[in-house]
Amino acid sequence: MSAELFHAVAQVIKRHRSQHGTVPLAHSYDPHERIWKISLPFLFQRRNGLTRSAINPATVRRRLNERCEALAVTHPEFEGVRFAPHDFRRLFATDLVNSGLPIHIGAALLGHLSIETTRGYVAVFDDDIVRHYQEFLDRRRDQRPTEEYRDPTSTEWSEFEEHFDKREVELGSCGRPYATPCAHEHACIRCPMLTLKPGMLPRLDEIEEDLVQRRQQANAQGWHGEIEGIDLTLTFLRSNRGQTQRAISLGMPSTAPARQKA
Ligand code: SF4
Structure with missing residues (x-):
């Protein structure tokens, strides 16, 4: 987790604890299987009458898009941008791999059986290719005798x-x-x-x-x-x-x- 994300998650947990002493258990509905799943301490939940339920993906999507529209007023790059909750898995995978984590470890973290699935999640930018290759060269050069890197006569x-x-x-x-x-x-x-x-x-x-x-x-x-x-x-x-x-x-x-x- 980045420091900013850690802070945001800690704030959510703190809010639950200040109100309930812990993170309360909440139901969640699986729209694909059409069943209610066992109750878990979901961080993103709301009260619905007498019960508590996890905020569903459609609501997350709507709120993300509302945030994008609000942000677009001061940050025009958010104009017309649409996020889905699943996009954050892609962002997470790209961040992991571009920070130097081997892609097969990223696949294990994301629960992918095939590395090809993870590869499809990772956005590869031209400047990342150059930067990683430059870092690779620098590491290799550090391991070589320094006299090999003198200026040529x-x-x-x-x-x-x-x-x-x-x-x-x-x-x-x-x-x-x-x-x-x-x-x-x-x-x-x-x-x-x-x-x-x-x-x-x-x-x-x-x-x-x-x-x-x-x-x-x-x-x-x-x-x-x-x-x-x-x-x-x-x-x-x-x-x-x-x-x-x-x-x-x-x-x-x-x-x-x-x-x-x-
Ligand atoms: S000079 Fe001509 S023959 Fe010699 S290696 Fe080069 S291409 Fe081949």
Whole structure:
């Protein structure tokens, strides 16, 4: 419970105790089962003739909405807002999880058998994602030796920038990890690390045409080993082109053509 909620609940209990010495037992009606349930010390109850009964959800809903209308006079953000009692379970679940409680513990507290039910209760806001991830990074960094987090030297920084310059290749960009050399002998057209730039599709057509001519020549000369290599390159080229064309048809924003080598 937050301090404000604790104070509100304590006030309700104090009011009952000052009038009755305890929280009186009250009936409650289950509108779904259409039965009266056993009497319990409900905090939110009222006298109805000679008996006491729990305030029903419809009344809670009406009073909440009356409060929203009254608040809207000074707080325009409440204008037109409608609450249901069940919304407070959602607010509670969101508050628990966003305060760092693991979602499976939240599920147990709310009495959910499936964590998916709890997931549906929790509102996830973009700034919470950023904040939680930042907190996670800070915790991880606290556990690492501090010397790992020194500022890089100018030589290291130049090497870092140079790596990204080197990842620009004729047909697009190379996705190999930082500080790793090209392990594929710069045969980019066959390489899974290559991300083809859409602007280079016409260049692929030229390469394909050249490969087809070389294949015809290799065939005429009986260079069977050469044919196998060319066929493999053609397979990669066509597959890469197909993937890029599919990405374009799905609405991927086109990028500028790769920088041409001087
Ligand atoms: S062959 Fe692959 S790893 Fe090497 S530069 Fe080309 S895309 Fe990068």
